[in-house]
Amino acid sequence: MNWTEMRKRFHLPDGVIYLDGNSLGPLPVAAAERVRRTIEDEWGQLLIRGWNTGADGEGWMGWPTRLGDRIGRLIGAPEGSVVVGDTLSIKVFQVLDAALKLRPDRRVILSDSGNFPTDLYMAEGLIATLGQGHELRVVAPEDVATAIDDAVAVTLLTQVDYRTGRMHDMASLTALAHDHGALAIWDLAHSAGAHEVDVTAANADFAIGCTYKYLNAGPGAPAFVHVRPDLQDRIAPALSGWLGHAAPFAFDPSYRPGPGIERMRVGTPPVLQLAALDAALDIWDDVDMPALRARSLELSGRFFDGVSELCPSLMPASPADQTCGSQVSFRHDQGYAVMQALIARGVIGDFRAPDILRFGFTPLFIGESEVDAAVSHLAQVLTTREWDQPQFLARKAVT
Amino acid sequence: MNWTEMRKRFHLPDGVIYLDGNSLGPLPVAAAERVRRTIEDEWGQLLIRGWNTGADGEGWMGWPTRLGDRIGRLIGAPEGSVVVGDTLSIKVFQVLDAALKLRPDRRVILSDSGNFPTDLYMAEGLIATLGQGHELRVVAPEDVATAIDDAVAVTLLTQVDYRTGRMHDMASLTALAHDHGALAIWDLAHSAGAHEVDVTAANADFAIGCTYKYLNAGPGAPAFVHVRPDLQDRIAPALSGWLGHAAPFAFDPSYRPGPGIERMRVGTPPVLQLAALDAALDIWDDVDMPALRARSLELSGRFFDGVSELCPSLMPASPADQTCGSQVSFRHDQGYAVMQALIARGVIGDFRAPDILRFGFTPLFIGESEVDAAVSHLAQVLTTREWDQPQFLARKAVT
Numbered sequence: 001m002n003w004t005e006m007r008k009r010f011h012l013p014d015g016v017i018y019l020d021g022n023s024l025g026p027l028p029v030a031a032a033e034r035v036r037r038t039i040e041d042e043w044g045q046l047l048i049r050g051w052n053t054g055a056d057g058e059g060w061m062g063w064p065t066r067l068g069d070r071i072g073r074l075i076g077a078p079e080g081s082v083v084v085g086d087t088l089s090i091k092v093f094q095v096l097d098a099a100l101k102l103r104p105d106r107r108v109i110l111s112d113s114g115n116f117p118t119d120l121y122m123a124e125g126l127i128a129t130l131g132q133g134h135e136l137r138v139v140a141p142e143d144v145a146t147a148i149d150d151a152v153a154v155t156l157l158t159q160v161d162y163r164t165g166r167m168h169d170m171a172s173l174t175a176l177a178h179d180h181g182a183l184a185i186w187d188l189a190h191s192a193g194a195h196e197v198d199v200t201a202a203n204a205d206f207a208i209g210c211t212y213k214y215l216n217a218g219p220g221a222p223a224f225v226h227v228r229p230d231l232q233d234r235i236a237p238a239l240s241g242w243l244g245h246a247a248p249f250a251f252d253p254s255y256r257p258g259p260g261i262e263r264m265r266v267g268t269p270p271v272l273q274l275a276a277l278d279a280a281l282d283i284w285d286d287v288d289m290p291a292l293r294a295r296s297l298e299l300s301g302r303f304f305d306g307v308s309e310l311c312p313s314l315m316p317a318s319p320a321d322q323t324c325g326s327q328v329s330f331r332h333d334q335g336y337a338v339m340q341a342l343i344a345r346g347v348i349g350d351f352r353a354p355d356i357l358r359f360g361f362t363p364l365f366i367g368e369s370e371v372d373a374a375v376s377h378l379a380q381v382l383t384t385r386e387w388d389q390p391q392f393l394a395r396k397a398v399t
Numbered sequence: 400m401n402w403t404e405m406r407k408r409f410h411l412p413d414g415v416i417y418l419d420g421n422s423l424g425p426l427p428v429a430a431a432e433r434v435r436r437t438i439e440d441e442w443g444q445l446l447i448r449g450w451n452t453g454a455d456g457e458g459w460m461g462w463p464t465r466l467g468d469r470i471g472r473l474i475g476a477p478e479g480s481v482v483v484g485d486t487l488s489i490k491v492f493q494v495l496d497a498a499l500k501l502r503p504d505r506r507v508i509l510s511d512s513g514n515f516p517t518d519l520y521m522a523e524g525l526i527a528t529l530g531q532g533h534e535l536r537v538v539a540p541e542d543v544a545t546a547i548d549d550a551v552a553v554t555l556l557t558q559v560d561y562r563t564g565r566m567h568d569m570a571s572l573t574a575l576a577h578d579h580g581a582l583a584i585w586d587l588a589h590s591a592g593a594h595e596v597d598v599t600a601a602n603a604d605f606a607i608g609c610t611y612k613y614l615n616a617g618p619g620a621p622a623f624v625h626v627r628p629d630l631q632d633r634i635a636p637a638l639s640g641w642l643g644h645a646a647p648f649a650f651d652p653s654y655r656p657g658p659g660i661e662r663m664r665v666g667t668p669p670v671l672q673l674a675a676l677d678a679a680l681d682i683w684d685d686v687d688m689p690a691l692r693a694r695s696l697e698l699s700g701r702f703f704d705g706v707s708e709l710c711p712s713l714m715p716a717s718p719a720d721q722t723c724g725s726q727v728s729f730r731h732d733q734g735y736a737v738m739q740a741l742i743a744r745g746v747i748g749d750f751r752a753p754d755i756l757r758f759g760f761t762p763l764f765i766g767e768s769e770v771d772a773a774v775s776h777l778a779q780v781l782t783t784r785e786w787d788q789p790q791f792l793a794r795k796a797v798t
Contacts, residue, residue: 011443020447027443032435035671039434043617044410044426047747048419050618060618087666089640090489097528113652118641118666121654125639129496129528138652212667218442219449219459219670240524241488242517251752253512253537255520267486267517268611271618272434272671348447353650 001291003363009283010216010365017370017377019349022190022327022360025216025280034279035272043271050271063274064265068224070281071215074289075188075207076198077226083261084277085269088189088210088223090239092122092156094264095206095225098235099154099183100126100134106153106182107134114141114161119187123156141166145176152182154205159197160190160325163356165318167325171202178203189213192224193284194326194362195293199226206231214326214362215284217277225264232260241266283364295363296326299371303359304328306375311382317356327360340392341381347374400690402762408682409615409764416769416776418748421589421726421759424615424679433678434671442670449670462673463664467623469680470614473688474587474606475597476625482660483676484668487588487609487622489638491521491555493663494605494624497634498553498582499525499533505552505581506533513540513560518586522555540565544575551581553604558596559589559724562755564717566724570601577602588612591623592683593725593761594692598625605630613725613761614683616676624663631659640665682763694762695725698770702758703727705774710781716755726759739791740780746773 011027012018018026042050042060052059058066068082075082086094096109109123120136127134139147141161148155155177160167174184183205191197193214199207207226211217227235237257242248243265246256257263304320307330314330332338332355339351349359359374381387410426411417417425441449441459451458457465467481474481485493495508508522519535526533538546540560547554554576559566573583582604590596592613598606606625610616626634636656641647642664645655656662703719706729713729731737731754738750748758758773780786 011439013444013446016446018446024442024447024449026446027438032438032443035434035438036431039426039431039617039675040410043423044431045412047412047415047417047425048423048749049742049747050423086485086489087640089642089666090485090638093638116641117644117650117652120652121639121641121644124654125637128635129637131529131531210667218438220668220673222669223666236527238524238528239489239492240520241486242515242520243488245516245520249752251516253516253519255523267488267622268609269619270621270669270672272675273669274619276438276671343448350447353648 001288003295003367007365012365015346017347017374019347019359019361019366019374021216021362021365022213023350024212024219025214026365027218028216028280028283030282031218031276031279035275038272038275060269060271060274063271063278064269065261067274067277067281068261071192071211071224072226074197074284075192075226076200077207078200078229080260081229082224082226083264084211084222084224084274085265086223088208089118089122091208091223091225092119092187093126094237094239095185095208096123096126096154096156097238099185099206100130101236102183102231102234103153106151107132108152109134109136109154109156110144110147110152111136111138111156112141112144113138114164114166115156115158116162116187116189119156119158141168144168144173148176148180148182150180152177152180154183154185156185158187158189160194162190163317163352163358164329165325165327167323170204174202174204190325190327195296196289204228211277215280217280218273221273221277222270227261227264229260235263237263239266243267292363296361297322299363299366299368300324300326300328300361302368303361303371303375306372307378310375310379313382314357326362327358329356329358331355332357334387336395337387337392338381341387342378345377345381347377400687402694402766406764411764414745416746416773418746418758418760418765418773420615420761420764421612422749423611423618424613425764426617427615427679427682429681430617430675430678434674437671437674459668459670459673462670462677463668464660466673466676466680467660470591470610470623471625473596473683474591474625475599476606477599477628479659480628481623481625482663483621483623483673484664485622487607488517488521490607490622490624491518491586492525493636493638494584494607495522495525495553495555496637498584498605499529500635501582501633502552505550506531507550508533508535508553508555509543509546509551510535510537510555511540511543512537513562513565514555514557515561515586515588518555518557540567543567543572547575547579547581549579551576551579553582553584555584557586557588559593561589562716562751562757563728564724564726566722569603573601573603589724589726594695595688603627610676614679616679617672620672620676621669626660626663628659634662636662638665642666686763691762695760696721698760698762698765698767699723699725699727701767702760702770702774705771706777709774709778712781713756725761726757728755728757730754731756733786735794736786736791737780740786741777744776744780746776
């Protein structure tokens with residue numbers, strides 16, 4: 001992989017070291033032009049015809065599955081098993097509902113306290129709506145394996161912890177779930193584009209993820225959902241929207257689910273966001289995932305070592321080995337202020353309550369020099385207590 | 400209103416008479432530049448900071464409610480009662496679920512056969528998920544008033560029929576629903592931006608709609624939802640996503656609904672689509688709605704009269720009076736082929752199964768000359784049987 005050439009495919013502002021691609025990926029240079037083309041040449045010229053006949057002969061209507069297949073290649077999913085749309089929250093609801101219907105005699109959804117809150121919130125909302133006495137059982141991440149028992153209908157786990165980067169073993173936990181007759185949902189929000197993922201090898205039942213982090217598709221880019229092929233036609237979608245219907249334009253009075261993954265579509269897809277996603281995915285055609293992972297570990301290891309040496313007041317919050325995703329996190333009592341001071345120096349990471357400083361290492365646009373500079377800035381912020389100023393300490397209340 | 404000046408604010412391709420703004424509005428000239436700015440100057444330069452500090456000092460995070468308020472002005476909704484996001488299908492699910500929870504002792508959802516199918520499909524999906532024996536009662540549009548009884552929990556009606564343009568009287572049906580202790584949901588997909596709407600005067604409980612039709616926000620633009628202020632804090636959202644949480648960035652383990660309309664937010668908003676919507680809404684700041692409605696009736700009446708005179712083989716499907724929305728529809732056995740032949744001449748309307756030719760009249764960019772030319776083209780297509788050719792008759796199967 002030629003990382004220098006790869007970096008040129010992104011627009012990165014001067015004076016910024018961007019270690020937050022795990023939250024919002026930077027702008028791929030080609031995305032701006034691609035969206036312009038979709039707006040001016042497709043929407044502007046084709047108008048309604050754009051749905052069936054795009055500028056390149058393919059209508060927008062087909063984009064959610066075509067882009068789904070492109071994402072599928074990055075997560076080991078076969079053709080026809082991934083579709084793009086909605087938000088990750090909505091996709092959690094969709095697959096969790098589908099899974100519970102496949103296990104009607106069981107009542108436990110097993111998750112862990114490292115899961116991203118919206119996954120837990122959507123599970124709560126679904127449980128209340130079902131009104132069948134389901135239980136959301138939340139255990140510590142390290143206790144998941146022992147908590148899987150025959151009462152569990154489905155495991156709802158995010159592979160990479162959004163705060164610490166700690167990575168679950170997808171294959172072994174899925175196998176364990178299956179051994180107990182449970183289904184496994186994997187949230188790949190911090191996995192897709194971060195490292196090699198193989199949902200097929202892991203035999204995952206469902207996978208979901210977002211495209212605005214490592215995949216760099218832009219703010220509010222849509223989510224994706226994977227359903228293992230043998231399960232697709234057994235799902236009765238609760239979110240039974242017209243574009244998941246077997247014949248959307250027959251305008252039938254009753255819902256009939258579409259074939260395969262099509263039934264996971266709901267409403268009209270966000271074409272402008274999809275255009276940006278399409279351009280962002282072009283970059284991934286040229287990425288060698290094992291090489292990306294090796295370099296990500298190299299860079300995050302370099303950062304970890306540097307910080308460990310120069311910033312003794314930071315406590316590591318991430319595992320310093322292969323079980324970490326493409327990010328490194330540390331704890332500090334004044335983590336919020338420290339991050340604000342660092343951002344003021346142009347080093348952008350992010351803060352996650354209550355005390356986590358989080359840094360993402362995305363080799364597509366970050367190299368050794370940025371890592372070293374970031375360590376140096378962080379060390380200076382801490383040793384001089386630069387963070388201890390009103391403008392950095394003042395924080396919006398989170399009630 | 401200076402309609403000639405208004406027309407200049409849209410990009411319309413040469414040689415096209417666009418009578419399908421009721422399906423996908425045309426490109427506002429300013430939208431292309433606005434999206435470019437959001438991509439290059441905000442995403443490209445601000446990166447993650449764009450969520451809290453946009454180019455104009457307002458972060459993307461606030462856009463869904465700010466744009467909701469802008470739409471609220473077009474439908475008579477007070478500040479803080481509308482939020483933008485997701486798709487119309489998702490919003491149907493959200494408000495229907497909320498309404499049923501407010502009427503726990505009732506089991507009937509009343510709708511009509513003129514409702515857009517996705518509204519009915521989402522109701523079916525919700526009913527199956529609830530598993531409490533709810534019934535979706537679908538009557539003919541003209542029978543809605545007599546069908547409202549004390550068993551009805553909620554009416555789910557689209558104000559303007561997507562095929563015929565026939566308009567329900569929102570105020571009287573809402574009053575009737577309330578008299579019987581039911582709640583009223585209004586789908587404004589074909590109303591918002593088409594004519595004056597006043598959800599407050601009608602005392603509607605919930606309203607939903609889309610922004611890619613008359614509001615011209617582009618393909619896949621997000622939906623909106625209005626909840627009457629006194630109901631907002633009584634709703635327990637099933638789609639309890641993190642951005643509807645009282646404190647999204649506290650990352651609490653449990654869901655607590657946000658204040659007021661905020662709880663109708665679910666996941667990360669689609670920023671690029673929102674940028675286009677914002678630009679599209681600028682146009683509406685300068686629209687006088689009574690004048691728009693008067694002109695829309697004038698243009699659609701002119702078309703109706705012309706077609707009635709010159710195209711005797713077309714059967715009117717729309718009421719020819721004030722009870723029609725901003726569209727006119729006709730029936731023809733070979734409606735699909737007739738529309739294809741017309742589109743080949745550059746007159747773009749659309750076809751709705753089984754036999755409806757649909758034409759939208761949107762005074763922002765359509766005038767008398769387009770109406771007269773469209774009538775003339777349609778008459779020629781019919782009198783010469785121009786539609787009776789293989790390329791127009793061949794139709795994708797809708798199974």
